[in-house]
Amino acid sequence: xxxxxxxxxxxxxxxxxxxxxxxxxxxxxxxxxxxxxxxxxxxxxxxxxxxxxxxxxxxxxxxxxxxxxxxxxxxxxxxxxxxxxxxxxxxxxxxxxxxxxxxxxxxxxxxxxxxxxxxxxxxxxxxxxxxxxxxxxxxxxxxxxxxxxxxxxxxxxxxxxxxxxxxxxxxxxxxxxxxxxxxxxxxxxxxxxxxxxxxxxxxxxxxxxxxxxxxxxxxxxxxxxxxxxxxxxxxxxxxxxxxxxxxxxxxxxxxxxxxxxxxxxxxxxxxxxxxxxxxxxxxxxxxxxxxxxxxxxxxxxxx
Amino acid sequence: xxxxxxxxxxxxxxxxxxxxxxxxxxxxxxxxxxxxxxxxxxxxxxxxxxxxxxxxxxxxxxxxxxxxxxxxxxxxxxxxxxxxxxxxxxxxxxxxxxxxxxxxxxxxxxxxxxxxxxxxxxxxxxxxxxxxxxxxxxxxxxxxxxxxxxxxxxxxxxxxxxxxxxxxxxxxxxxxxxxxxxxxxxxxxxxxxxxxxxxxxxxxxxxxxxxxxxxxxxxxxxxxxxxxxxxxxxxxxxxxxxxxxxxxxxxxxxxxxxxxxxxxxxxxxxxxxxxxxxxxx
Numbered sequence: 001x002x003x004x005x006x007x008x009x010x011x012x013x014x015x016x017x018x019x020x021x022x023x024x025x026x027x028x029x030x031x032x033x034x035x036x037x038x039x040x041x042x043x044x045x046x047x048x049x050x051x052x053x054x055x056x057x058x059x060x061x062x063x064x065x066x067x068x069x070x071x072x073x074x075x076x077x078x079x080x081x082x083x084x085x086x087x088x089x090x091x092x093x094x095x096x097x098x099x100x101x102x103x104x105x106x107x108x109x110x111x112x113x114x115x116x117x118x119x120x121x122x123x124x125x126x127x128x129x130x131x132x133x134x135x136x137x138x139x140x141x142x143x144x145x146x147x148x149x150x151x152x153x154x155x156x157x158x159x160x161x162x163x164x165x166x167x168x169x170x171x172x173x174x175x176x177x178x179x180x181x182x183x184x185x186x187x188x189x190x191x192x193x194x195x196x197x198x199x200x201x202x203x204x205x206x207x208x209x210x211x212x213x214x215x216x217x218x219x220x221x222x223x224x225x226x227x228x229x230x231x232x233x234x235x236x237x238x239x240x241x242x243x244x245x246x247x248x249x250x251x252x253x254x255x256x257x258x259x260x261x262x263x264x265x266x267x268x269x270x271x272x273x274x275x276x277x278x279x280x281x282x283x284x285x286x287x288x289x290x291x292x293x294x295x296x297x298x299x300x301x302x303x
Numbered sequence: 304x305x306x307x308x309x310x311x312x313x314x315x316x317x318x319x320x321x322x323x324x325x326x327x328x329x330x331x332x333x334x335x336x337x338x339x340x341x342x343x344x345x346x347x348x349x350x351x352x353x354x355x356x357x358x359x360x361x362x363x364x365x366x367x368x369x370x371x372x373x374x375x376x377x378x379x380x381x382x383x384x385x386x387x388x389x390x391x392x393x394x395x396x397x398x399x400x401x402x403x404x405x406x407x408x409x410x411x412x413x414x415x416x417x418x419x420x421x422x423x424x425x426x427x428x429x430x431x432x433x434x435x436x437x438x439x440x441x442x443x444x445x446x447x448x449x450x451x452x453x454x455x456x457x458x459x460x461x462x463x464x465x466x467x468x469x470x471x472x473x474x475x476x477x478x479x480x481x482x483x484x485x486x487x488x489x490x491x492x493x494x495x496x497x498x499x500x501x502x503x504x505x506x507x508x509x510x511x512x513x514x515x516x517x518x519x520x521x522x523x524x525x526x527x528x529x530x531x532x533x534x535x536x537x538x539x540x541x542x543x544x545x546x547x548x549x550x551x552x553x554x555x556x557x558x559x560x561x562x563x564x565x566x567x568x569x570x571x572x573x574x575x576x577x578x579x580x581x582x583x584x
Contacts, residue, residue, distance in 0.1 A: 035475050036390050037484035043387040046399070049380045053452055054405050057417035060427060064420055103326045110323040114316055122324075124567040128331050130506070131559035131566075133513025134411075135533040136552040139540050140334035143341055143549075150337070151329060175330050187577075207315055236410025238516035239533070243540070256412035256516065263416065263520060268425055275413045282408040290401070 061279060064272040076273040081250055082258055086277065088166060089255040093234035096173035097181075097227040104181030104230075105223060111182075112189045126183070129176050134239025141172055142244045164246030169254060172240040177230025184226030188219055188300070221296035228292060232285045236278060338556045342549035353539075353550035361527045362535035362551065365443070369531060370511040373450045377507055378500075381458025385496075386488075389466035390474070400463065406455045414452050415520025418445060441523030446531065449517040454507045461503035462496060465575070469495055498573045502566065509562040513555060 065073060076082065111123055129137065145152040145162040152163055162168050192215065200210040238256040245252040255278055262271035343350050353359060384403060388396060406414065420426050422439040432439060439445045473495070477487040493500075515533040522529045524538065532551055539547035570577050
């Protein structure tokens with residue numbers, strides 16, 4: 001952030017950190033290399049807009065929590081009902097990410113390696129969770145997996161209940177996070193050098209062995225990135241989950257719903273405390289994913 | 304020898320494909336189908352009546368209005384951000400790119416909450432707003448604001464990599480030939496990025512019309528006034544009016560299908576748009 005503050009005009013112009021050389025000189029120096037116009041205007045507007053829409057509202061959450069005090073904050077987030085909701089959101093998102101890592105790989109593999117009629121349509125359908133509003137996905141999944149639904153009734157026969165249980169939460173989260181895994185894997189699987197796989201097979205490896213020893217080692221950082229992107233989306237998911245979850249306290253209440261409940265009770269500070277826990281986790285994930293992506297790219301270009 | 308290896312290999316491949324199809328069927332295709340089946344469960348007349356319900360129509364109007372405000376706002380921002388980031392070198396650029404991504408990492412409910420903390424009755428500007436008789440939370444401005452927040456990265460995210468790969472050469476040539484900055488942008492840059500721009504707008508619009516969690520926090524759920532289409536779906540569903548809920552849901556599902564179709568067409572025209580897709584939504 002300090003770097004940004006030093007180099008730029010705009011709302012952060014009065015930098016508390018003394019720059020090594022004066023701002024004006026730095027700008028003059030940089031301007032000499034710039035031929036295109038509009039730098040000050042577009043960057044200024046960008047910073048203004050980001051500050052107004054993103055930074056200011058987000059800082060309100062942290063300010064509110066700071067006023068709550070560390071002791072009270074700890075009390076709120078360690079209430080059994082709140083802890084259970086956090087555990088469910090993170091646990092179900094992790095399970096959904098793992099399931100999608102397996103099936104997402106199979107789907108991406110089939111789409112890049114097998115030619116079959118309708119492949120293009122199927123490929124476009126993968127993005128449906130991006131395009132379908134979450135509330136619509138929520139009621140549709142509930143209708144499908146309810147005990148009297150098309151799939152729910154089949155599963156009920158073998159004694160599995162999906163809707164209105166934590167399993168329902170996993171299903172909804174698997175829905176929203178699937179495209180992240182498939183879309184991250186597809187380009188990498190497409191670029192994979194098939195000569196190496198062929199060579200392994202010529203040397204006597206079975207299909208499965210070449211998959212295990214040749215393909216997986218070269219794609220697993222990408223698989224991990226895709227799963228992490230899906231996880232970070234699923235953790236905060238609300239719309240598609242609340243219909244199918246049944247929202248039973250301490251059983252199938254997700255953390256975003258807990259925030260919603262606190263808000264409806266006008267417990268703004270408590271709602272914000274839960275939100276801050278989730279925000280910190282999301283930001284940590286975001287940096288983790290950035291690092292993962294860099295690592296996956298480097299590994300690929302090193303080959 | 305060849306025959307013996309060929310058969311198990313194909314078998315394995317088709318077994319994998321079958322697993323993939325089954326998973327996609329259970330998770331993606333059937334949910335889409337069931338929306339239309341449930342909407343038409345009591346035949347066409349109740350379906351149409353549900354769509355023409357005054358509250359349903361009011362919800363459609365509000366959804367269209369919100370997206371008509373939000374999409375242009377984020378479009379202008381996206382172009383500005385992409386111009387500054389892709390065409391110039393400056394310190395702190397990576398920090399800025401990360402900041403632009405932040406709304407994608409925030410839960411929709413939290414997106415709504417932080418705006419309540421600013422504009423709500425107990426919020427930073429709450430007392431001032433109340434004193435002046437202005438309503439943001441539980442009113443349309445709040446809905447527009449939170450929708451702007453959640454859809455904020457779409458256009459910028461799409462344009463930045465696109466403009467970075469295109470470089471500055473064409474713009475510099477235009478300028479050296481005497482074009483003004485605005486002419487350069489309009490006649491050189493814009494034609495180069497038009498498909499990417501459309502792609503970003505498409506995704507931004509789909510999310511703006513479909514946003515549920517964030518809007519749910521700030522809307523107040525007043526029928527006919529602050530209900531968007533996704534909120535109308537929720538209310539009808541909670542009232543056990545399944546035909547009404549799925550009827551409005553079917554309109555949103557059709558919007559999603561049109562979005563996917565347009566997206567696929569744009570990707571065919573410009574394949575590099577695909578690579579950014581995983582980061583969206």
